[in-house]
Amino acid sequence: MAVHRLSLNPSSYKTRFTQRFLRALMKINKNKNRSSTSSSFQEIRRGRRRIKIAADGSMASAVGSKRAWSRAMLYKLRTRTRHQAWVRKISTAAKRKRDVGNKPEEELSRTDDLRRLVPGGEAMDFCSLLEETAHYIKCLTTQAHVMQSIADFYST
Amino acid sequence: MSSRRSRSRQSGSSRITDDQINDLVSKLQQLLPEIRDRQPDKVSSANVLQETCNYIRSLHREVDDLSERLSELLATTETTSAQAAIIRSLLM
Numbered sequence: 001m002a003v004h005r006l007s008l009n010p011s012s013y014k015t016r017f018t019q020r021f022l023r024a025l026m027k028i029n030k031n032k033n034r035s036s037t038s039s040s041f042q043e044i045r046r047g048r049r050r051i052k053i054a055a056d057g058s059m060a061s062a063v064g065s066k067r068a069w070s071r072a073m074l075y076k077l078r079t080r081t082r083h084q085a086w087v088r089k090i091s092t093a094a095k096r097k098r099d100v101g102n103k104p105e106e107e108l109s110r111t112d113d114l115r116r117l118v119p120g121g122e123a124m125d126f127c128s129l130l131e132e133t134a135h136y137i138k139c140l141t142t143q144a145h146v147m148q149s150i151a152d153f154y155s156t
Numbered sequence: 157m158s159s160r161r162s163r164s165r166q167s168g169s170s171r172i173t174d175d176q177i178n179d180l181v182s183k184l185q186q187l188l189p190e191i192r193d194r195q196p197d198k199v200s201s202a203n204v205l206q207e208t209c210n211y212i213r214s215l216h217r218e219v220d221d222l223s224e225r226l227s228e229l230l231a232t233t234e235t236t237s238a239q240a241a242i243i244r245s246l247l248m
Contacts, residue, residue, distance in 0.1 A: 022243055025226070025230065029235075043231060047230065048220070051227050052220060110202060114212075117212045117216075126172070127176060127180060130183075131180060134180075137184075137211065137212065140212065140216075141215065144219055147219065147226065151225050154230070155229060
């Protein structure tokens with residue numbers, strides 16, 4: 001799917017994500033050109049991290065504060081070191097609350113895995129976790145789709 | 157499938173029924189390419205949760221790989237004026 005044929009509906013997540021992400025890419029690219037000219041392994045690895053952060057930030061801000069996962073992701077990106085302490089605090093408190101449940105041990109451990117994979121998952125009740133997960137998956141596939149189109153675009 | 161109603165122990169929230177959870181789990185199943193075509197009653201919710209975790213991990217890996225590829229492309233190619241024009245039109 002060519003990027004200029006991405007058929008961008010102005011109010012869709014896909015459009016909002018694409019525009020934010022492209023702007024971020026351009027900014028990253030401009031800064032890179034200003035610094036060293038070598039495309040060393042280190043440069044590419046640093047660039048990859050910056051691009052991944054730009055992709056996640058663009059996706060979360062395209063969704064905005066409507067969703068718990070996007071709020072959690074935006075918070076995580078803005079307060080990277082403080083966030084680790086917050087997650088630890090929330091997850092012990094939330095785990096204590098959840099341990100009163102009557103689900104078999106097996107199912108609980110898979111829920112714990114899922115809680116770690118979905119931003120903000122540690123603090124959600126089970127139903128919210130399932131809803132947020134569904135939305136998160138849809139947005140992740142959109143993110144991957146658009147990034148693929150952009151990569152193809154730059155490869156030609 | 158039992159119709160036992162589970163009592164919610166979380167203060168302030170409405171009762172969470174097994175039916176609600178089953179509904180949410182089957183909606184999740186529809187999103188997972190590995191198991192969306194299987195009969196819902198043949199797939200346990202533990203199965204769906206497991207597949208969900210696997211799928212999210214694979215999507216994360218895909219985005220990581222794409223980030224690396226984009227990093228390489230940006231580092232090594234010059235944007236042509238035609239490409240720049242297309243990008244500008246997308247951002248309008």
